[in-house]
Amino acid sequence: MATPFDINPEIADHGVAPPKEIPDLAGHPLDPLSPAELEEIVRMLAQQGRLGEGVRIGSINLTEPAKSVVEKHTPGSPFERKALAILVDCSGRASYEVQVDLVSHAVTEVTQLPGGIQPSIMLDEFSECEEAVRQSPLFQEALHKRGVTSADLVMVEPWSAGLYGTELPEDEGVRRMRALCFVRSEPKDNGYARPIDSMVIVVDLYKMEVIRIEEYPIAPLPPESGNWAREYIPNMRQDLRPVDIVQPEGPSFTVSGNEVQWQKWKFRVGFTSREGLVLHTVSYDDDGMERPILYRASICEMVVPYGDPREQYYRKNAFDIGEYGLGMLANSLALGCDCLGVIYYFDFPLVDSRGKVTPLKNAVCLHEEDFGILWKHTDWRTGQSEVRRSRRLSVSFIATVGNYEYGFYWYFYQDGSIQCEIKLTGIMNTTALAPGEKPVYGMEVAPQLSAPFHQHIFAARLVPSVDGKNNSVYEVNSVSMPTSASNPHGNAFVAEETLLGTEREAQRRVNSATARFWRVVNPSKKNRLGRPVGYRLVPGENCPPLVQPDATIMRRAGFTSSHVWVTPYDPKERFAAGEYPNQHPTGDGLPCWTQANRRVDHTEVSLWYVFAHNHVPRPEDWPVMPVAMLGFQFRPDGFFDRSPAMDVPPPPSKTCCH
Numbered sequence: 001m002a003t004p005f006d007i008n009p010e011i012a013d014h015g016v017a018p019p020k021e022i023p024d025l026a027g028h029p030l031d032p033l034s035p036a037e038l039e040e041i042v043r044m045l046a047q048q049g050r051l052g053e054g055v056r057i058g059s060i061n062l063t064e065p066a067k068s069v070v071e072k073h074t075p076g077s078p079f080e081r082k083a084l085a086i087l088v089d090c091s092g093r094a095s096y097e098v099q100v101d102l103v104s105h106a107v108t109e110v111t112q113l114p115g116g117i118q119p120s121i122m123l124d125e126f127s128e129c130e131e132a133v134r135q136s137p138l139f140q141e142a143l144h145k146r147g148v149t150s151a152d153l154v155m156v157e158p159w160s161a162g163l164y165g166t167e168l169p170e171d172e173g174v175r176r177m178r179a180l181c182f183v184r185s186e187p188k189d190n191g192y193a194r195p196i197d198s199m200v201i202v203v204d205l206y207k208m209e210v211i212r213i214e215e216y217p218i219a220p221l222p223p224e225s226g227n228w229a230r231e232y233i234p235n236m237r238q239d240l241r242p243v244d245i246v247q248p249e250g251p252s253f254t255v256s257g258n259e260v261q262w263q264k265w266k267f268r269v270g271f272t273s274r275e276g277l278v279l280h281t282v283s284y285d286d287d288g289m290e291r292p293i294l295y296r297a298s299i300c301e302m303v304v305p306y307g308d309p310r311e312q313y314y315r316k317n318a319f320d321i322g323e324y325g326l327g328m329l330a331n332s333l334a335l336g337c338d339c340l341g342v343i344y345y346f347d348f349p350l351v352d353s354r355g356k357v358t359p360l361k362n363a364v365c366l367h368e369e370d371f372g373i374l375w376k377h378t379d380w381r382t383g384q385s386e387v388r389r390s391r392r393l394s395v396s397f398i399a400t401v402g403n404y405e406y407g408f409y410w411y412f413y414q415d416g417s418i419q420c421e422i423k424l425t426g427i428m429n430t431t432a433l434a435p436g437e438k439p440v441y442g443m444e445v446a447p448q449l450s451a452p453f454h455q456h457i458f459a460a461r462l463v464p465s466v467d468g469k470n471n472s473v474y475e476v477n478s479v480s481m482p483t484s485a486s487n488p489h490g491n492a493f494v495a496e497e498t499l500l501g502t503e504r505e506a507q508r509r510v511n512s513a514t515a516r517f518w519r520v521v522n523p524s525k526k527n528r529l530g531r532p533v534g535y536r537l538v539p540g541e542n543c544p545p546l547v548q549p550d551a552t553i554m555r556r557a558g559f560t561s562s563h564v565w566v567t568p569y570d571p572k573e574r575f576a577a578g579e580y581p582n583q584h585p586t587g588d589g590l591p592c593w594t595q596a597n598r599r600v601d602h603t604e605v606s607l608w609y610v611f612a613h614n615h616v617p618r619p620e621d622w623p624v625m626p627v628a629m630l631g632f633q634f635r636p637d638g639f640f641d642r643s644p645a646m647d648v649p650p651p652p653s654k655t656c657c658h
């Protein structure tokens with residue numbers, strides 16, 4: 001059948017023979033789909049008539065095999081390859097989940113999504129939406145009213161529309177975006193310096209046309225530009241001398257396919273269009289024994305609620321993972337700029353909504369870093385001094401989401417610790433102020449330019465496998481003891497451990513007053529001191545959501561109400577806000593699943609950690625915000641019998657005075 005897709009005609013027209021042997025036996029069941037596999041899926045979908053006129057491909061990702069399949073896999077043996085394609089039929093106003101089996105070359109299941117459910121917004125919908133707005137006579141007219149003469153210099157920034165119960169009847173059942181506008185003074189000018197505050201353009205993505213333009217009181221454009229491109233920066237500092245990271249013998253890691261080995265760590269690098277980087281089967285070689293720690297780890301959802309209640313702004317609450325997809329927005333990283341040193345890059349293919357498969361070069365960066373001291377002691381009596389340099393392995397990717405950049409970094413350390421760090425940078429979203437006006441719900445960052453208060457809230461999904469599949473999670477609070485006969489000087493405090501036995505008990509928040517952390521243990525495996533072996537989830541910067549508990553956004557962002565959730569492991573419960581947060585009518589994900597209040601002790605669990613950067617903007621965050629960082633650590637806690645870092649050798653004598 002005829003399709004509007006950019007498919008190799010040879011692939012589209014011919015029979016069932018795959019372009020290449022699937023699976024590639026040199027591969028692994030958890031490998032992301034290869035370009036050949038993606039092309040084969042597009043070919044199969046087209047051949048089966050699933051890609052008719054008006055159908056767009058939302059995403060295609062590997063359906064990860066069951067844990068048991070992964071555990072039993074031996075190199076070179078055949079394995080299953082299944083995928084999930086999400087299709088949006090813009091003509092039929094319906095969306096579908098299509099399950100594909102790559103080994104048998106069959107579409108095995110097609111499920112129509114319930115009405116109103118909208119898959120994520122596709123990358124090419126952004127540019128098509130901007131173009132549709134530009135072409136609209138309504139838009140031209142609205143610009144004219146505001147004295148903007150060149151539509152070409154207007155940045156049309158589409159935002160996910162969400163669902164707030166305030167939609168007009170004409171919006172019902174429509175796949176929508178709401179576009180905000182900014183004006184450039186020339187093509188490379190920073191448009192965020194000049195927000196056109198007074199209009200929101202509502203776009204029907206099914207028809208790719210403007211539904212209406214909502215108009216608000218016209219505010220003057222701020223007077224100053226806020227440029228950041230190098231040609232606008234005349235006086236760069238001159239006193240920087242080169243820093244070269246040199247590893248003359250090469251790095252200390254090895255990469256085989258998507259498997260990485262470094263020091264005693266072993267793990268697999270995965271990638272999805274939604275989460276971007278995923279870590280699989282993280283283990284540590286403890287004196288010749290490969291001990292599992294995490295089966296899977298990713299940042300699975302995020303939401304950025306803005307605190308400006310005005311009519312044109314209360315819907316600014318982007319779910320950058322569930323509504324846009326960070327893998328789709330990942331940067332192709334540049335050596336010497338994004339990453340410094342001896343770098344190994346992973347490429348991963350992406351498929352656009354028209355079925356075109358493109359490799360994303362340098363999507364994930366892997367390298368080693370010197371990280372200060374690992375441990376040190378000097379015996380002042382004998383003069384003996386020992387110090388060890390800390391080396392960490394960094395695995396990272398960076399996504400650009402409209403105005404903002406997010407860098408996602410996972411670090412592995414020689415003391416058995418893992419750290420997740422998110423770096424926030426890019427340009428703040430802005431609103432305009434009248435002369436003399438001071439913002440209530442934001443901070444003036446340049447004359448007549450306000451950056452609204454907002455939060456960046458992330459959800460990590462960790463599937464722990466601490467020395468085996470069955471784990472329990474304890475909360476540890478340090479509590480001071482009342483002065484008593486046994487504590488006559490009032491100095492006593494203890495670390496109290498509480499088992500989180502059910503999903504309801506496991507909905508927790510951080511508490512700096514008790515130095516709270518969580519301990520994931522394997523109850524059936526004891527260390528030599530008789531305690532269950534464990535890993536400690538150590539929170540970093542965090543705060544609760546600042547919207548009201550009954551705010552309309554909390555229907556979809558309910559996962560932000562707790563910082564920690566523990567659920568029984570279910571491979572289908574993947575994303576904290578559910579599979580389809582975009583325009584979801586009632587909300588899904590953690591708040592829904594945990595209503596069952598299932599038991600979560602001594603079983604296979606998923607541990608969800610939700611953490612927030614509360615952004616009260618500063619003038620120093622303008623025009624491009626220097627990196628802000630937040631994250632968490634996963635550190636051994638009774639997993640090893642003593643420090644696992646003692647065998648790290650001292651630095652070579654020629655570089656170290658000791």
Ligand SMILES: [Cu+2]
Pocket residue numbers: 424454456615
């Ligand atoms: Cu921010």
